[in-house]
Amino acid sequence: MAFLEIRNLEKSFGKVSVLKGIDLEIDKGGFLVLVGPSGCGKSTLLNSIAGLETITGGSISIDGRGIDGLHPSKRDIAMVFQSYALYPNMTVAQNIAFGMEIRGVPKAVRDKAIGQVSDMLQIGHLLDRRPSQLSGGQRQRVAIGRALVRDPKLFLFDEPLSNLDAKLRVDMRTEIKRLHQRMGTTIVYVTHDQIEAMTLATKIAVLKDGLLQQSGTPAEIYNNPANTFVADFMGSPAMNLVPVAVHKNGSGVAISAERDNLEPLVLTVPNAPAGLAGHDGGKVIFGVRPEALTDRDSADRNARNIAEGECLIEVVEPAGSDTFAVTRLGGKQVTARLRADANVAAGQKAKLAFNLDKAVFFDPASGQRIG
CATH class of the missing domain: 3.40.50.300 (P-loop containing nucleotide triphosphate hydrolases)
Structure with a gap:
């Protein structure tokens, strides 16, 4: 009791x-x-x-x-x-x-x-x-x-x-x-x-x-x-919440996020939650914490599923022990947490690593997590 x-x-x-x-x-x-x-x-x-x-x-x-x-x-x-x-x-x-x-x-x-x-x-x-x-x-x-x-x-x-x-x-x-x-x-x-x-x-x-x-x-x-x-x-900075399209990709699932003046960013999601495939052809909210979106050298070495994508950096915010880089995906501002000496600059492209082990997905209508 x-x-x-x-x-x-x-x-x-x-x-x-x-x-x-x-x-x-x-x-x-x-x-x-x-x-x-x-x-x-x-x-x-x-x-x-x-x-x-x-x-x-x-x-x-x-x-x-x-x-x-x-x-x-x-x-x-x-x-x-x-x-x-x-x-x-x-x-x-x-x-x-x-x-x-x-x-x-x-x-x-x-x-x-x-x-x-x-x-x-x-x-x-x-x-x-x-x-x-x-x-x-x-x-x-x-x-x-x-x-x-x-x-x-x-x-x-x-x-x-x-x-x-x-x-x-x-x-x-x-x-x-x-x-x-x-x-x-x-x-x-x-x-x-x-x-x-x-x-x-x-x-x-x-x-x-x-x-x-x-x-x-x-x-x-x-x-x-x-x-x-x-x-x-919960979280500072907050979790990035990105609207993405869902497509079945063979036996797996892929998500794509629109980008201004660039081709959509496409990520394959291994071990996707069971409910994600049910949104095939529709949209969901892709959630990823800033520390799970970083430069390749800072990515979690124990992660099983790291996907990389080139992103246009809009703002760089040095914060002492970290550097925060802001890009835009799916029409939303997205924050990546990089190492302090990361070589990034505003207005330039940088390859970012997405730790998909830490990804979560939400129904855009209800806001509830997709299991």
């Missing part, structure tokens, strides 16, 4: 349906990240787990115990908010200990917990300061510390890093990952940042318009997206 189980969860505000039959679960010690664009329902789902929103339908259980009708204080959950929500008139130590003090925890026990948490989060030297004297990253550590001393069954994080600058966000992401590995806590974490989702999660749930698009491990979400929305949303 999963530790956190969400079954057919629905939430409406008046006539507006925000969550539409969400089914999710996470094992004990797992790190579930809810990701999606603004307004997709991820914060509403988190608030429903916390008891801050009353659900319209479905059920939520933690460790086999239904919590649908329980007051938030009875759910044994700790929450870390985007805004930190610290008491400005209290010191760091008082903020961390406040919840324990309210519950009547003895002072000696409180002091021991404060010491353990402050050492873990490296904020022991800040215990006598007030929130106004702290940086954003320090405030976030205090908010996390306040949650940790509760020792709850479940931690909820609501976009905790969104107010931090880019470098501090990366540092805090590493700290949260290290904390999870050390403590083995069960976490549900909301973010709109798909890099955060990929680096932190043991399981990702991608939402759009209140519907669960796909859930799975980061590798499953990244390599085997269920539809074009997930393919486009």
Whole structure:
């Protein structure tokens, strides 16, 4: 039995349906990240787990115990908010200990917990300061510390890093990952940042318009997206999604992508998914990640199926460890990730290698992956 189980969860505000039959679960010690664009329902789902929103339908259980009708204080959950929500008139130590003090925890026990948490989060030297004297990253550590001393069954994080600058966000992401590995806590974490989702999660749930698009491990979400929305949303740069024509080629299948002022690019797809042949004579969406479209020398040497094609390079973007080259296929901008010293130039042709082991295909009408 999963530790956190969400079954057919629905939430409406008046006539507006925000969550539409969400089914999710996470094992004990797992790190579930809810990701999606603004307004997709991820914060509403988190608030429903916390008891801050009353659900319209479905059920939520933690460790086999239904919590649908329980007051938030009875759910044994700790929450870390985007805004930190610290008491400005209290010191760091008082903020961390406040919840324990309210519950009547003895002072000696409180002091021991404060010491353990402050050492873990490296904020022991800040215990006598007030929130106004702290940086954003320090405030976030205090908010996390306040949650940790509760020792709850479940931690909820609501976009905790969104107010931090880019470098501090990366540092805090590493700290949260290290904390999870050390403590083995069960976490549900909301973010709109798909890099955060990929680096932190043991399981990702991608939402759009209140519907669960796909859930799975980061590798499953990244390599085997269920539809074009997930393919486009997860990954930076995003997966290239190219309209191509499908033709049976003997016992195999070939795809062709139109190109401006050039002959169509034709690629033979070995071991094509069974459903692809059913689109013979029609069109599909060909999906390939930028790292699976590169120069021949950088292509995965373990790949079984590499196809090459000459492409006109429109833009070259040096990025330190990589060079990104932009071309156009099927009327769409396509990004290739090349080695840093790749010999490419805008306005010139370059031979690119397509790793067809990593190719995925989608139905152009429904957007669903073709299996």
